[in-house]
Structure formats: structure tokens, C-alpha cells
Amino acid sequence: MSLLDRVLRPSLTASAHCDGPCGVYDPASARIAAEAVLSMAKKLVDLPESHDIATENTRGRFIAIKEEQAQLAKEELLILWTDYFKPPHLEANPGLHDTFWNAAKLCSQNKVEVNVEAAQALVDTIGEIHNIFWASKSRDDVPFYTAG
Amino acid sequence: MTPALAPGDYVVVDSRAYVRRLPELGDIALARDPREPSRIIAKRVAALEPGGAVVLLGDNREESTDSRTFGPLPPDALTGRVIWRYWPSSRFGPVR
Numbered sequence: 007m008s009l010l011d012r013v014l015r016p017s018l019t020a021s022a023h024c025d026g027p028c029g030v031y032d033p034a035s036a037r038i039a040a041e042a043v044l045s046m047a048k049k050l051v052d053l054p055e056s057h058d059i060a061t062e063n064t065r066g067r068f069i070a071i072k073e074e075q076a077q078l079a080k081e082e083l084l085i086l087w088t089d090y091f092k093p094p095h096l097e098a099n100p101g102l103h104d105t106f107w108n109a110a111k112l113c114s115q116n117k118v119e120v121n122v123e124a125a126q127a128l129v130d131t132i133g134e135i136h137n138i139f140w141a142s143k144s145r146d147d148v149p150f151y152t153a154g
Numbered sequence: 155m156t157p158a159l160a161p162g163d164y165v166v167v168d169s170r171a172y173v174r175r176l177p178e179l180g181d182i183a184l185a186r187d188p189r190e191p192s193r194i195i196a197k198r199v200a201a202l203e204p205g206g207a208v209v210l211l212g213d214n215r216e217e218s219t220d221s222r223t224f225g226p227l228p229p230d231a232l233t234g235r236v237i238w239r240y241w242p243s244s245r246f247g248p249v250r
Contacts, residue, residue, distance in 0.1 A: 014164055014240070014241050015164070016164050016165070018167070018194065019194070020167075020184050020194040020195060020196040020236075021187075021193055021194065021195050021196070022155035022156075022159045022161075022195065022196040022197070022212070088223070089219050089223060092222065
């Protein structure tokens with residue numbers, strides 16, 4: 007820290023932001039978690055039927071990651087839903103609440119089940135939320151890409 | 155709170171402002187975040203409700219988390235008023 011900065015630096019830091027710097031809301035964090043859920047569901051389906059210890063350990067790990075990431079996706083979605091989106095957005099997107107409710111339900115379903123279809127549906131629903139989100143910022147140049 | 159405040163601005167706060175007088179519309183006030191009291195937030199006084207509760211709103215309405223999320227605050231939750239920016243020097247002056 008320079009001398010100038012040491013002299014000038016205030017004693018207290020206030021946040022004029024929301025939950026982070028302005029503009030950090032981004033459905034990408036939910037998308038990445040949902041993609042991990044999809045990836046784990048696919049790996050679980052492809053896992054051999056054998057019940058040796060190594061396979062069982064792998065299965066356990068895949069299940070743990072799937073459930074943890076499904077929970078994370080739900081938390082990220084709830085932050086977007088309850089903190090970012092405001093009444094004017096609902097007027098522009100009357101289906102907003104249904105879309106988020108479906109997405110949150112899919113998170114729960116993916117936690118409980120090993121279901122590639124449901125995991126894909128979760129990624130697709132987050133894609134819809136991605137479109138609503140960026141449209142609310144008048145941006146049409148943000149692609150919804152997936153790693154998988 | 156852009157453009158009134160930018161990340162990294164150094165400002166002077168009148169910590170006795172609301173001891174002397176009531177909050178006024180348009181003030182940029184400091185308050186404890188009711189959801190996380192260790193965090194101090196800076197928001198604009200947007201409305202004063204009967205009974206004295208203060209509605210704080212961020213200027214960056216699209217992004218801000220403010221009284222729309224955590225509701226109006228009691229006046230004693232306000233800990234000061236932002237009055238003057240001294241750094242960066244290019245933006246030195248009163249904060250409005």
C-alpha cells in the first residue's frame with residue numbers, strides 16, 4: 007500500500023452494491039451447477055453394474071456430487087429469482103414465476119433421482135431463464151453455451 | 155449506487171447527521187444491512203413512511219438489493235450521511 011493510499015484510505019468500508027458488485031448476477035452459475043448434475047447423471051447411468059468396492063466408491067462419489075450440485079443450482083436460481091428479478095420483470099415475463107418454480111422443482115427431482123432426462127430439462131429451463139435475464143438487460147449477444 | 159458512487163470512491167460521512175435531523179429524501183445514507191449487520195450499505199433515501207421508517211433504494215434500480223428486498227428500516231438503523239468525495243481527485247466534490 008502506498009503512503010498516499012495509507013493516508014487517504016477511509017476507516018470504514020461501505021457497500022453500495024447488492025450481494026456483490028453491480029452486474030454480477032448471472033444465470034451462468036446455475037448453468038454450471040446444472041451441467042455438473044447432467045454430467046453425473048450420465049456417468050451414473052453408464053457405470054457398470056458390478057458391485058466391487060472401487061465401483062461402489064465411484065458411484066457414491068458421483069451421487070454425492072450430483073446432489074450437492076443440484077442443491078447449488080437451486081440456491082443460485084433462488085438468488086436470481088428473489089434478488090435480481092423485480093416486479094417490472096414479471097410484467098414483461100408473466101411466466102417468470104412458473105419458469106423458476108419448474109427449475110427449482112427440477113433441482114429437487116435431480117437430487118432424488120438419477121434421471122438424464124430431468125437433468126437435461128433442468129439445463130434447458132436454465133437456458134430459458136438465461137434468455138429472460140439477458141433480455142431484461144437489453145442484451146441479445148450473450149450465448150447460452152454448455153460445456154457438455 | 156452508480157453513478158453517484160463508484161466502487162473504490164473515498165468519501166466523507168457525517169456520522170452525526172441523523173442525530174441532528176431526520177433523514178431527507180435524496181440523502182445517501184449509510185445503514186447496517188438488516189440481513190447481515192456486519193455489512194454497511196450505502197443507499198439513497200427514497201421515501202419516509204408515516205411512523206418514520208426509511209425506504210432505501212439503490213440508484214442502480216435494475217441491480218440493487220435494497221428496501222424492495224429487506225423492507226423499510228427504522229431511522230436508528232441509519233449510521234450516517236455521505237457528504238463529500240475526496241478520492242479520486244478527478245471526482246472531488248459533494249456527493250449528490
